Amino acid sequence: MANRPLRRQLFAAALLLVAVTGSACTLLFFSFLKAHSIRSTQTSLVRQARLLQDDLLVFLETGRQQDIDQLCKKSGRLTGLRYTVILPSGDVVGDSDEEPRRMDNHGGRPEIREAMAAQSPAFSLRHSDTLQRRMLYAAIPLLGSGSPATVVGVLRCSLAFDAIDADLVALARTIIAAVLLILGMAGSLALYLSGRLSRPLSEVERMATRLAEGDFSLPGPALSPGGRPMEIAALDGALRKLAANLERRIGAMVSRHQELETVFAGMVEAVIVVGRDGRLRKLNRAAVRMLGVEEERAMGRRMLEAVRNVELQEMVAHLLGKSGEDHLEKEIVVADNEEERILQAYGGVLVDEDGETNGALIVLHDVTRLKRLENLRRDFVANVSHELKTPITTIKGFVETLLDGAAADPQTATGFLRIIEKNVDRLTAIIEDLLMLSRIERDEEGGEIEMADIELRRVLAGAMEICQPQAAAKGISLDLRCDDALPVRLNGPLIEQAVVNLVINAVKYSDPGREVVVRGGMEGTQIRIEVEDQGIGIAAQHLPRLFERFYRSDKARSRKLGGTGLGLSIVKHIVQAHHGTVSVRSIPGRGTTFTILLPGARLSPR
Numbered sequence: 001m002a003n004r005p006l007r008r009q010l011f012a013a014a015l016l017l018v019a020v021t022g023s024a025c026t027l028l029f030f031s032f033l034k035a036h037s038i039r040s041t042q043t044s045l046v047r048q049a050r051l052l053q054d055d056l057l058v059f060l061e062t063g064r065q066q067d068i069d070q071l072c073k074k075s076g077r078l079t080g081l082r083y084t085v086i087l088p089s090g091d092v093v094g095d096s097d098e099e100p101r102r103m104d105n106h107g108g109r110p111e112i113r114e115a116m117a118a119q120s121p122a123f124s125l126r127h128s129d130t131l132q133r134r135m136l137y138a139a140i141p142l143l144g145s146g147s148p149a150t151v152v153g154v155l156r157c158s159l160a161f162d163a164i165d166a167d168l169v170a171l172a173r174t175i176i177a178a179v180l181l182i183l184g185m186a187g188s189l190a191l192y193l194s195g196r197l198s199r200p201l202s203e204v205e206r207m208a209t210r211l212a213e214g215d216f217s218l219p220g221p222a223l224s225p226g227g228r229p230m231e232i233a234a235l236d237g238a239l240r241k242l243a244a245n246l247e248r249r250i251g252a253m254v255s256r257h258q259e260l261e262t263v264f265a266g267m268v269e270a271v272i273v274v275g276r277d278g279r280l281r282k283l284n285r286a287a288v289r290m291l292g293v294e295e296e297r298a299m300g301r302r303m304l305e306a307v308r309n310v311e312l313q314e315m316v317a318h319l320l321g322k323s324g325e326d327h328l329e330k331e332i333v334v335a336d337n338e339e340e341r342i343l344q345a346y347g348g349v350l351v352d353e354d355g356e357t358n359g360a361l362i363v364l365h366d367v368t369r370l371k372r373l374e375n376l377r378r379d380f381v382a383n384v385s386h387e388l389k390t391p392i393t394t395i396k397g398f399v400e401t402l403l404d405g406a407a408a409d410p411q412t413a414t415g416f417l418r419i420i421e422k423n424v425d426r427l428t429a430i431i432e433d434l435l436m437l438s439r440i441e442r443d444e445e446g447g448e449i450e451m452a453d454i455e456l457r458r459v460l461a462g463a464m465e466i467c468q469p470q471a472a473a474k475g476i477s478l479d480l481r482c483d484d485a486l487p488v489r490l491n492g493p494l495i496e497q498a499v500v501n502l503v504i505n506a507v508k509y510s511d512p513g514r515e516v517v518v519r520g521g522m523e524g525t526q527i528r529i530e531v532e533d534q535g536i537g538i539a540a541q542h543l544p545r546l547f548e549r550f551y552r553s554d555k556a557r558s559r560k561l562g563g564t565g566l567g568l569s570i571v572k573h574i575v576q577a578h579h580g581t582v583s584v585r586s587i588p589g590r591g592t593t594f595t596i597l598l599p600g601a602r603l604s605p606r
Contacts (some may be wrong), residue, residue, distance in 0.1 A: 281359065
């Protein structure tokens with residue numbers, strides 16, 4: 001509903017008050033007059049009935065019923081009232097308007113029953129079945145001369161209520177006319193008073209509007225209290241004081257806000273400001289980017305609604321609570337699409353001028369990469385230590401055995417030396433793989449990987465040639481499927497090494513008599529290389545971690561077959577150095593397929 005001027009509201013309120021009051025008084029007064037009129041008429045009817053009481057008693061005691069009816073009709077013509085005489089049996093013996101013998105029994109009429117039972121006047125206002133009109137009845141008992149006195153009959157005097165209604169309607173019209181006159185006078189007065197009150201308030205409203213628009217220079221002198229309410233003059237003075245205070249405080253706030261915005265703009269860390277009620281009040285660009293929220297939708301919402309991170313919400317609740325701590329440091333994890341980001345959170349309490357908690361400030365620093373590098377370094381050191389410790393321990397044990405006298409037996413010494421040689425070869429393989437992995441990572445980071453135009457079949461055939469002796473020794477056939485003329489641009493030795501690692505893995509984990517298929521070709525603008533075996537397969541839970549350094553899905557079998565645990569990791573880094581991807585799909589018991597996708601369009605044959 002639209003706002004209305006104060007003058008109209010005051011006028012409407014005063015007019016409504018007068019109208020409601022006048023209507024209520026009219027209704028009450030009319031109700032009182034109606035009740036008073038009925039009571040007066042009832043009293044008059046009883047008096048008229050008393051005038052016939054003595055004559056009727058004489059007629060009833062002497063049995064002169066004909067005289068009773070004649071008396072009723074005569075009195076009715078003289079007074080305009082209706083008189084009816086009823087015996088205790090309910091039979092009518094006299095009536096001023098009707099023939100008694102034609103009238104039904106009146107013993108059941110309420111006023112008749114009450115008059116006989118109470119032996120006192122009784123009244124009733126109801127519809128008459130005989131006359132088909134609303135009637136006001138007054139019945140008096142006729143008591144005989146015996147002792148104790150008994151009711152020998154009832155005299156009922158009645159009057160049509162239409163006459164009373166007509167008087168009341170005329171009176172109501174007079175009262176309504178008077179109320180309307182008073183309402184008009186009150187409306188005029190209300191209009192004058194509302195205008196007198198609203199004018200100074202309008203001036204105050206204009207002053208407040210200028211304050212709201214930022215104009216603190218209020219023109220003109222203060223409103224004079226003479227002829228105006230004292231409260232409005234006091235309000236004018238208060239507004240002028242408010243203008244001076246606002247001008248000073250807003251200037252300080254603007255300066256502080258500019259400083260804060262400058263700090264926000266220069267920070268790379270995420271900054272979050274939370275109000276006392278736990279709702280977001282401020283976010284910088286780094287926070288929007290780091291938490292993946294929309295600033296407009298997040299502002300004004302609670303932390304859990306905007307960010308949906310329980311740890312961050314608990315941190316805010318702890319700072320805003322009554323714990324007494326004004327600083328808090330915590331490491332939290334937030335979801336970033338399907339990945340997780342690790343944030344180092346620093347929280348502090350914001351206080352107002354009175355030292356009361358006014359909110360909390362949270363600063364977030366993304367340490368995801370540092371944590372991942374730290375975890376990789378820790379895992380790498382642990383895995384390298386474990387992989388090197390096993391052959392070194394074996395070598396040391398056999399050397400000590402030889403030194404203790406086993407060297408005297410040539411056959412035993414030869415067996416021990418072969419075991420030592422095997423573990424030295426294992427150490428050499430691990431070190432060579434680590435050096436290769438380090439070299440690939442260095443070239444990848446420096447962007448120094450050399451690319452050349454070469455036929456893809458030539459690269460894949462070279463890898464098959466390297467793996468052929470090991471495959472033949474196990475009775476496994478190698479099948480190369482690639483077009484002869486398919487020139488591509490890549491680093492031949494590195495891709496050859498990646499395919500060798502995949503084929504060697506396929507041979508190791510395949511039973512004799514099986515087949516390993518290597519496919520090469522184009523898939524759109526990408527180079528696609530597949531190595532498919534019919535080996536034991538890999539369980540689904542191992543697939544996500546298969547390319548991690550030193551990770552083995554079957555540790556016992558892998559070590560038995562002589563693997564270093566770095567082959568697939570080398571493949572992954574070679575592919576990444578080419579800005580490609582490597583994936584694996586496997587069904588336990590049916591085989592495994594590794595797929596390499598490298599960017600680069602097929603070259604035209606020379």
